[in-house]
Amino acid sequence: MAEPNPDRRNERSRQAILTAALELCQEQNFAKVTMEGIAKRAGVGKQTIYRWWPSKAAILLEALRDRARASDDFPDTGDIVADLRDQMTQVVEVFNDPVSAGYNSGLIAAAQSDPDIAKAIVDFIVQPRVEHCANRLKVAQQAGQVRDDVAAADIVELLYAPLYYRFLLHTRPVSVEQLDLILELAFAGLTPR
Amino acid sequence: MAEPNPDRRNERSRQAILTAALELCQEQNFAKVTMEGIAKRAGVGKQTIYRWWPSKAAILLEALRDRARASDDFPDTGDIVADLRDQMTQVVEVFNDPVSAGYNSGLIAAAQSDPDIAKAIVDFIVQPRVEHCANRLKVAQQAGQVRDDVAAADIVELLYAPLYYRFLLHTRPVSVEQLDLILELAFAGLTPR
Amino acid sequence: MAEPNPDRRNERSRQAILTAALELCQEQNFAKVTMEGIAKRAGVGKQTIYRWWPSKAAILLEALRDRARASDDFPDTGDIVADLRDQMTQVVEVFNDPVSAGYNSGLIAAAQSDPDIAKAIVDFIVQPRVEHCANRLKVAQQAGQVRDDVAAADIVELLYAPLYYRFLLHTRPVSVEQLDLILELAFAGLTPR
Amino acid sequence: MAEPNPDRRNERSRQAILTAALELCQEQNFAKVTMEGIAKRAGVGKQTIYRWWPSKAAILLEALRDRARASDDFPDTGDIVADLRDQMTQVVEVFNDPVSAGYNSGLIAAAQSDPDIAKAIVDFIVQPRVEHCANRLKVAQQAGQVRDDVAAADIVELLYAPLYYRFLLHTRPVSVEQLDLILELAFAGLTPR
DNA sequence: GTTTAAACGAGACGGTACGTCTCGTCTTCCC
DNA sequence: GGGAAGACGAGACGTACCGTCTCGTTTAAAC
Incomplete structure (x- = not known):
């Protein structure tokens, strides 16, 4: 019913899930990655995933945002x-x-x-x-x-x-x-x- | 093992499958269309689908090609x-x-x-x-x-x-x-x- | 991979499956009973059946053992x-x-x-x-x-x-x-x- | 619709089917023998089997009867x-x-x-x-x-x-x-x- | 320092769809 | 017209994941 409380969230699990999702996506391909596989790889209960993300795409999106950061400055050499x-x-x-x-x-x-x-x-x-x-x-x-x-x-x-x-x-x-x-x-x- | 013989293929079934696939894709959306649903709608055994197409995408592709045809000439008004x-x-x-x-x-x-x-x-x-x-x-x-x-x-x-x-x-x-x-x-x- | 944990087993499902198997076997006959039919009648996922029994015969055997019990004492009147x-x-x-x-x-x-x-x-x-x-x-x-x-x-x-x-x-x-x-x-x- | 005419029956096919049934039953076991397997092994159309026999058991029964014959005299030594x-x-x-x-x-x-x-x-x-x-x-x-x-x-x-x-x-x-x-x-x- | 409630791991559950298998019928072409 | 070949409608098979739902077990804030 109620939303989960983000304060009590376990950062270790969050990282493990993001990492697992990225790794699996590299080893196989996005279409073959499953929630179940991510949970197993991350050593995490499925509920923990569903509590915080609605889909595997959402996980990967967050993983990418998290890992990317910066580097997106555009050069300006004048040309x-x-x-x-x-x-x-x-x-x-x-x-x-x-x-x-x-x-x-x-x-x-x-x-x-x-x-x-x-x-x-x-x-x-x-x-x-x-x-x-x-x-x-x-x-x-x-x-x-x-x-x-x-x-x-x-x-x-x-x-x-x-x-x-x-x-x-x-x-x-x-x-x-x-x-x-x-x-x-x-x-x-x-x-x- | 062996490939099926296209000469003996049932054209009625083929048409029914293509039509069913198109209809379902219109009513729902591509991602929600299933082989099982197509078979049921077409009144066809699943094996008949798998015999001739490897995936639902292949069915739709053929349906589109079949239904499209022509109409692809480019106008030439000089401009x-x-x-x-x-x-x-x-x-x-x-x-x-x-x-x-x-x-x-x-x-x-x-x-x-x-x-x-x-x-x-x-x-x-x-x-x-x-x-x-x-x-x-x-x-x-x-x-x-x-x-x-x-x-x-x-x-x-x-x-x-x-x-x-x-x-x-x-x-x-x-x-x-x-x-x-x-x-x-x-x-x-x-x-x- | 690993065996399922019997402690977490749902007794309601177990009973529903045994009952469904018995009923179907009475209505039709053993050879016509299917795993799918039992699952549907019991309102249970097929996986739940396969998790605990290897075959429909095993289900019926357990059902009979479960339902039978006792009644197997032999009378002794001296004759x-x-x-x-x-x-x-x-x-x-x-x-x-x-x-x-x-x-x-x-x-x-x-x-x-x-x-x-x-x-x-x-x-x-x-x-x-x-x-x-x-x-x-x-x-x-x-x-x-x-x-x-x-x-x-x-x-x-x-x-x-x-x-x-x-x-x-x-x-x-x-x-x-x-x-x-x-x-x-x-x-x-x-x-x- | 009409019954097939036994006069026109192909004895070669009949023998091939009986032999195939027996062989398969020896190699695997009765429960694993299929009509399809018998037809393939016998080099025979499935229809030819269904035309003359109602089930695999009927085939085997006929095969056994055909192959057995005699030998069932009972000895009489006086004892x-x-x-x-x-x-x-x-x-x-x-x-x-x-x-x-x-x-x-x-x-x-x-x-x-x-x-x-x-x-x-x-x-x-x-x-x-x-x-x-x-x-x-x-x-x-x-x-x-x-x-x-x-x-x-x-x-x-x-x-x-x-x-x-x-x-x-x-x-x-x-x-x-x-x-x-x-x-x-x-x-x-x-x-x- | 205990209490306590929520997040957690684990995984069983009811389901849906998968792709395969076999059934018994139907169709086509050959002899 | 019987037979070989095999496509067909049907539907069960056993598996994989889905998303939900208990289970104890941490674990960190509130008392």
């Missing part, structure tokens, strides 16, 4: 295109690393049938990164390096979408070559004349 | 941007229609943990449409309406990716406004000078 | 032949009652292809009754009413075997007339001279 | 007890041979839930042998070697029942020692005084 390439290269690497690719595609898959997960992904994963990028773009706009009649967020979308497109549709591998292409095409139209 | 907007508007509508959105996001979700499904989606759904679009773009390139130093397929990616991005990441609704923005930005850089 | 007729008449009745005949022949049939069941039938059903009868016979032997150069257990076999013979081979109906015949023939040779 | 021991020893051997024991116990098990099988076993297996034995006993009765106020068939029952008892109830192994005991006890009462 917007170079900075973007720099940052987007990291995304390419994440999408090409089997381990983190597993998390990401699994979570996005789960989001397709679970609005809560969808919202959490946007709020905690996507939105913050978009904002960092948008902020850097705004600086470039003020510096006259980028058209300023377009919302920065829309530019972010235009740049990152092709990476997600290949990543999720599995048409072609996400790659640095793709990156160059995207930047070339986008900035052909974005550069003020 | 490439108008033609693209026309065609992409249909995609926006598909992504906004609860029924077909269910199929699509469900299948793409399934593809994240099943390479066979991923391949089938690319081969039978994505690739044909990409090609139609690319062909239209090539005409425009030859007509000097579009930069011809860029592969048509890459342009397709640049245009469609933002739609999939919003559709799968659930950041913002896919919309016609988004369409205009994409076209505006893309063609700012794609128009030969 | 060994009368006492035997009395007791054996009960067996005749069991073999002629459609309900209990179903259990018994079904279980014995199951025993033909399942050594565990065979052992359980001997240990928990047959052996105890044989012993009761043998004990009564030993008293008669000490009283000089029955030859004492023959093991009591062998006499029990000689007496009961013809009942089982007709019951399992379905040659002729088991009957009280048969009983008189058996006793007459057996005691013609068993009476000391 | 009724010796002749009985001789004949019953063969039964003991059958019950102790893993292969034939499998057929017999399997068929008797099947008979418990299938009256047709039960009837067929009595008519084609049990009854003929009982009659042979009874005939020999009648000769002994006329020779004044056996009480003639008891039906020969009832004596047969008294003698053979204990063998079946041990065979089907698996209490103790059927053995030649048991035979001596039975004969000793029975003839103590059967010998005219």
Whole structure:
């Protein structure tokens, strides 16, 4: 009935669950990870999991947020295109690393049938990164390096979408070559004349 | 052991299964559809399903291919941007229609943990449409309406990716406004000078 | 992997399963009873059955043991032949009652292809009754009413075997007339001279 | 609908089915033999089996009848007890041979839930042998070697029942020692005084 | 320092769906 | 038209997880 009291929560168990979830997701793949498996690996009762998380996706989401933190500062060398390439290269690497690719595609898959997960992904994963990028773009706009009649967020979308497109549709591998292409095409139209 | 003989296959059962799968996917959602449910609805033994399809995603994929057919010709009015907007508007509508959105996001979700499904989606759904679009773009390139130093397929990616991005990441609704923005930005850089 | 812990066992479920098994065996017949049917009738998950019993025969065996209990004392009026007729008449009745005949022949049939069941039938059903009868016979032997150069257990076999013979081979109906015949023939040779 | 016409029946198929049934019953055990397995082994369509036999037990029964034939003459050396021991020893051997024991116990098990099988076993297996034995006993009765106020068939029952008892109830192994005991006890009462 | 209530591990429970197996029927094509 | 081959509807099999529900057993705040 009543909600559990977070003050009395056992941090050791919480960590064990997050760790177990991450490990299992690395060893198998998101779709094959089960609540039961996480509980067993973490040495934890199933109830303890269900008390604090509604789904395995929620656990992984928290695990990622917990483990990630920071590192999402956007570089500013003055050269917007170079900075973007720099940052987007990291995304390419994440999408090409089997381990983190597993998390990401699994979570996005789960989001397709679970609005809560969808919202959490946007709020905690996507939105913050978009904002960092948008902020850097705004600086470039003020510096006259980028058209300023377009919302920065829309530019972010235009740049990152092709990476997600290949990543999720599995048409072609996400790659640095793709990156160059995207930047070339986008900035052909974005550069003020 | 041996593969079943397709010549002896019962077409009535095949149709019943495809129909049942589509209906159930409309009434509930892809993730909640089960092999058992399809069998019951189709009035068919489970073995008959497993004999011909490896997964519910495969059934739906075949159902979509079977039901779709045609309709994939790309208009050519001479105005490439108008033609693209026309065609992409249909995609926006598909992504906004609860029924077909269910199929699509469900299948793409399934593809994240099943390479066979991923391949089938690319081969039978994505690739044909990409090609139609690319062909239209090539005409425009030859007509000097579009930069011809860029592969048509890459342009397709640049245009469609933002739609999939919003559709799968659930950041913002896919919309016609988004369409205009994409076209505006893309063609700012794609128009030969 | 590990065995389940009997302390945590739910007695209500156990009873429901035993009852359901007995009822179904009465309504249909042993061969038509299924694990699934028992689970449904008992309002119980199939796993709960498989956790505690290896087969439907094992369930019925436990049900019979549980429901039977007592009633297995052998009368002793001083007249060994009368006492035997009395007791054996009960067996005749069991073999002629459609309900209990179903259990018994079904279980014995199951025993033909399942050594565990065979052992359980001997240990928990047959052996105890044989012993009761043998004990009564030993008293008669000490009283000089029955030859004492023959093991009591062998006499029990000689007496009961013809009942089982007709019951399992379905040659002729088991009957009280048969009983008189058996006793007459057996005691013609068993009476000391 | 209509009965199949036995004249057009393929004897090769019939033989192949009987042989396959016997072989499978030897390799595995009666309970594990399936119609499907027999059809495959015999290189025969399932329909061909179902056209001519109602159950696997019926097949085996026919196979046994077909293969057995004759050999069931009862010896007559003038010594009724010796002749009985001789004949019953063969039964003991059958019950102790893993292969034939499998057929017999399997068929008797099947008979418990299938009256047709039960009837067929009595008519084609049990009854003929009982009659042979009874005939020999009648000769002994006329020779004044056996009480003639008891039906020969009832004596047969008294003698053979204990063998079946041990065979089907698996209490103790059927053995030649048991035979001596039975004969000793029975003839103590059967010998005219 | 005890009390005490909530979180915990463990895992049994009622369920649902899985993918496989066998049943007995139906269909197709061959001889 | 019988037979081989095998697809079919049906449904039980035994397993895996689901999410809920007891069980004692810590464990940390309240007394």
